[in-house]
Amino acid sequence: MKITRQADYAIRAVRYLSNQGTDANIATSKVAREMKIPPSFLAKIISQLHITGLLKTSRGARGGISLARPSAEISLLDVVEAIDGPILLNECVGNPGKCEFADDCAMHPIWTEAQAILVDRLGNTTFDKLHK
8 A cells, every 4th residue: 555645745734734733824835835745736635635624724815724623633544534535455355245265365364454553553643743
């Protein structure tokens, strides 16, 4: 599994916003510049994060973006899944019936465990823990 560039940019943007504080309303152009994210790409990311309830957006001269909830309530998993959808290491983990070897597969329990560990780690890592 590889985290997409879009998810990586989304993580950068949310981390930047979390470092600014919950009430900070930051111009999109500033986030793009500081986090080295192409502005057009960031606009798409912001839209997805807004739709999933992770970011608030406002327009106008004092417009910008901010976290929709405290950084302690936003996990890496929330952001990755908002952009890339559910984490799935192998199709058989999400739909065991699709595999013709499902009844006698030595790999299925390994994939299932590895995915559970990754999802747990990302889900338990909130942005308040990622300050530098």
